[in-house]
Structure formats: structure tokens, C-alpha cells
Amino acid sequence: MKVPASFLLLSAVATAQTVIESSSFGHGAMVAPSREGIPGWDIGGEGHFPQILSNKVILTPPYPGNTRGYAWSQTPLSQSEWAAEFQFRxxxxxxxxxxxxxxxxxxGKEKVGSASIYTVGQWDxxxxxxxxxxxxxxxxxxxxNDGTTDYKSHRSVDSLAFGHCDYSYRNLGRPSVVRVKSTNSIFEVTVDDKPCFATDKVAIPAGNTIGVTAATPENPDSFEVFKVVLQTASSPVGKAPPVQAQNTNQQPRAAQPQGNTQQEQASSNNLGSINAQFVDIGSRIQLxxxxxxxxxxxxxxxxxxSETRQSELLQRLATKEQIQGLDARLQRMEQTLLSIQxxxxxxxxxDRFNQLHExxxxxxxxxxxxxxxxxxxxITASTPRMGFFIFAIIAFQVLLAGSYVIYKRRRANMPKKFL
Known part of the structure; x- marks a missing residue:
């Protein structure tokens, strides 16, 4: 059975995935061309600035604790169907x-910033x-979240999870690979090529921003991000039918080159794994x-x-001369007290006390x-004399009587007025 070439071309185009450069990093030879930043991404943190190396971004360091780090894409994702590969350690x-x-x-950067799922407010x-x-x-x-639930003030944030799986991710010595696929027909999450959870009831619209945040307590884990790659995706439309070989005599001839190709791929994979291990060891040594x-x-x-405190204490302590002077004063006081005693x-x-008392x-x-x-x-000298007091009273009465008599006489001698 022959399959038309146009059908194969359409199937390949339908299943092809294109990397979205504006929302990806780590898929090339280096994470960033320089350690100053990643093109198209905003990098920052609290208590620590994320360190950008050749093959990874250290969001939180192994020391000290209570730090936060974030990396947010500057361009919103315009595709409604996408697939993300996220590698971390x-x-x-x-x-x-x-x-x-x-x-x-x-x-994301404005509403979430460097927050974790427990400290973020209302987000969408x-x-x-x-x-x-x-x-x-x-x-x-x-x-x-659709922007209505405030996670920071919620009583039980853990109860809001719609899917989960157990995964021991700490101290594996290798990057963990998480893949998230969001299409119109399914939303699924896989970890190390194993299914974590999936649902067909979730559809997230386009226009959101990709970001990664990390937060640590006093005893911290060091979170390293090796890759964030966004690709276009589409809903599965069925697999293309297998192409049937037209000449069976050519199969034995093609078997040997295929075996050689597999050996070359295996050797290249081994070399790649060895190089990855060397890079991993180098990054650990840098950490x-x-x-x-x-x-x-x-x-x-x-x-x-400690030296500053020691010098301050030495300055506050008394010198040898001061101690000697204080000792001499104490000796003089002791001698004086002994003489008094x-x-x-x-x-x-x-006898002296008796004389004083007498x-x-x-x-x-x-x-x-x-x-x-x-x-x-x-008292006797200051008491006023009664005779003088009585004389003063009588004289005052006589004066009043004389004044009244004079007034009456003058009034009687005045000419009378007739109307």
C-alpha cells in the first residue's frame, strides 16, 4: 500500500513542534551569552541575586537561607496550545x-514576583x-486560579491543588525533567518521562507569562534551573499509517548500516552523558x-x-596606674579608720557627754x-492705753455735736425764699 507524500508532509507539519525563543532558555549551547542576564528574561531575588552560569541558573544558593529568586519571561505566550520542558535540581x-x-x-512579574504559592496574593x-x-x-x-482567590490569606492552600504525584527530587545528583503539555483536549504533567497527573477539564487561555520562582527557609535547598523550553503543541489527530516497504530484497542491505548507526548513536550518547557528568561535577565544585x-x-x-569588641573592652578596663592609685586611696582610708577606732x-x-548634757x-x-x-x-509695752482711747471717742462726739449746732445756726440765718 502506497501512502501519498502530501499526507506524510501534512502529518509531519501537524506533529512538528517549534521552540518559542522568547519564553525559553537553556536549549542552546549556553544558558546565556553572559552572566549579566538572560535575553528576554527578568532575573532577580530577595536576599540573593540568582547566579547565571554557563549551563544553569542558581535561583537560591546553598548558603545563606531565607532567600528568594525568580526568572520571568518578558513576552506573554500568544499560543493557546503549548508544551514546556522544565529541568531543575x-x-x-x-x-x-x-x-x-x-x-x-x-x-506574572507584577502579580507574583518572587512569591511562592503560600505567599502570593490574587493571581490568574x-x-x-x-x-x-x-x-x-x-x-x-x-x-x-482565576484571580479571585487570595492564596496568601487562604486557610488551607494545600487543599486547592487539583492534581499531584509523589516525587523524591532532593539530592538526586542529576537534573529532574518535568514536562507540562496544555492543549484543547488534554492537560498533562510528566516527571522523568513518567505520568504525574492529567485531566481533560482544564483549558488555560493564551496571553500569560512563563516564570520560575524559588524560596528557601533558614536551612535552605539550592535550586538550580538548567532549562525552560516552550514549544508549540497541537491536539493529537491520530498517527500516520506505517509505510510499507516496496522491495523486500533491500531489507538485509539496510540492516547493517542501521546497526552501525545505532552503535554510533549509543557511543555519542555515552560521550554526551560523560560530558554532562563532567559539567555537573564542575558546577558542583563551583557551588x-x-x-x-x-x-x-x-x-x-x-x-x-571579635577584635573590635576586645579592643573596646580593653579600653574600658582600668590601667595599671589607675589601679595603683585606687589601692593607695583605700590604704589611706583604712589607716584613717584604724586611727579613729x-x-x-x-x-x-x-564625762564630756555629761558636761555637755548639763x-x-x-x-x-x-x-x-x-x-x-x-x-x-x-505685751505690756505694746498694749494701747485705755484713757487715751476714751478721750479720743469723747472728743470725736463733741466735734460732731459742735458741727451740727453750727450747721443749724447758719441755716436759720440764711434768707428765706418765697415763691
Missing amino acids: ATGVERAGGNLQFWYAKD GFALVVDTHSGRGGSIRGFL INHATNNIIRELGNQASK RDLEGKDYR TLRSSHQSLTENLKDNVLSV
Whole structure:
């Protein structure tokens, strides 16, 4: 049976996937042309600025903790059907923690920024969360929001997940590969080529922005992102029928070149895996050097602080001369007290006290007698005389009577007026 070439061409075009460059990084030879930034992406953080290396982006460092990092695409995704490949790695001590989010959100940088699923407010879109939920070894969960639910103030954010699967992602020594596919017919998530969860009831519109955020507690995990690749996708329309060989005699001839090709591919894959392991070891050594430099810097800061405190304490302490002067003063005070004690013990002051008591009593008695006489004489001398007082009253009455008589006489002698 012959298959038309036009049908094969249409099938290939229908199933072909094109990388969306504006929302992808890490699919080329290097993550970015320089360590200053990734073209088309906004990089930032809190307490730490993400480090851009040749093959990955370190969103949160292994030291210190309580840091956040984010990477947001500057261009919204115009395709309604897409497929994303997200490669990350998480390393840390035994009881370290943190969470990593893959976002497809509207106005992601403005509405989400560096927030995690537990600290974000009202947002619109899809979030894939990687963390150690409920004390398990690790899990991957999916969240949806239409902009009406405030996750930051919600009582139980974990109950809002619409899909999840268990996945131990910490300290694997290799990148974990997460793929998200969103089409009109299905929404599915796979981890390391194994299905995580899928549903046909979710359809996310176009116009949202791709982003990655990470947050760590006091004992942090180091989250590294190797690749974020967005590709166009389409709903499955069925597989093309297999092409039947026209000449069976050519099959034995083609078998040997195919075997050689498989051997070459296997050897190239081995070389690629070895190179990837070397790159991984180099990146780990860089992380160890970075953490060691941070520890040495902190130790140097602590040493300088200790020296400063020691110098301040030495300045506050008394000098040898001051201590000697204080000792001399104490010795003089001790000698004075001893001399006073000897005087008090060697002399009898009873007669002196009796004389003092007698003197005070005689002084008090004489003062009391003199005070009585003086007070009586002062009162007597200052008392007004009664004769003078009576004379003044009588004189005033006589003066009033004389004035009245004179007034009557003058009035009687005045000429009378007749009307």
C-alpha cells in the first residue's frame, strides 16, 4: 500500500513542534551569552541575586537561607496550545527545605514576583509546585486560579491543588525533567518521562507569562534551573499509517548500516552523558567554592567583630596606674579608720557627754525664764492705753455735736425764699 507524500508532509507539519525563543532558555549551547542576564528574561531575588552560569541558573544558593529568586519571561505566550520542558535540581543538607514553582500566570512579574504559592496574593493562571509537602520525600502539585482567590490569606492552600504525584527530587545528583503539555483536549504533567497527573477539564487561555520562582527557609535547598523550553503543541489527530516497504530484497542491505548507526548513536550518547557528568561535577565544585568563600567571609567578619569588641573592652578596663592609685586611696582610708577606732577605744568620753548634757539643760532653763519675762514686758509695752482711747471717742462726739449746732445756726440765718 502506497501512502501519498502530501499526507506524510501534512502529518509531519501537524506533529512538528517549534521552540518559542522568547519564553525559553537553556536549549542552546549556553544558558546565556553572559552572566549579566538572560535575553528576554527578568532575573532577580530577595536576599540573593540568582547566579547565571554557563549551563544553569542558581535561583537560591546553598548558603545563606531565607532567600528568594525568580526568572520571568518578558513576552506573554500568544499560543493557546503549548508544551514546556522544565529541568531543575535541588541539593541540600538532610533537613533542608524550600519550594520551587513553575508559573504560567497573567502579569506574572507584577502579580507574583518572587512569591511562592503560600505567599502570593490574587493571581490568574497555573502553578506547578515542587516541595516536600506534608513531610513526605517530595511531591509535585498543580494549582489553578482565576484571580479571585487570595492564596496568601487562604486557610488551607494545600487543599486547592487539583492534581499531584509523589516525587523524591532532593539530592538526586542529576537534573529532574518535568514536562507540562496544555492543549484543547488534554492537560498533562510528566516527571522523568513518567505520568504525574492529567485531566481533560482544564483549558488555560493564551496571553500569560512563563516564570520560575524559588524560596528557601533558614536551612535552605539550592535550586538550580538548567532549562525552560516552550514549544508549540497541537491536539493529537491520530498517527500516520506505517509505510510499507516496496522491495523486500533491500531489507538485509539496510540492516547493517542501521546497526552501525545505532552503535554510533549509543557511543555519542555515552560521550554526551560523560560530558554532562563532567559539567555537573564542575558546577558542583563551583557551588562548593562559592559556599566556602561565603563561610570564609563570614568567619573573617566574625574575627574582625571579635577584635573590635576586645579592643573596646580593653579600653574600658582600668590601667595599671589607675589601679595603683585606687589601692593607695583605700590604704589611706583604712589607716584613717584604724586611727579613729583606736581613739574611740582608748579614751573615755562619758564625762564630756555629761558636761555637755548639763550645759544644754542650764541653757534651756535660763532661756525659758528670760523668755517669759521678755514676752510679758513686750505685751505690756505694746498694749494701747485705755484713757487715751476714751478721750479720743469723747472728743470725736463733741466735734460732731459742735458741727451740727453750727450747721443749724447758719441755716436759720440764711434768707428765706418765697415763691
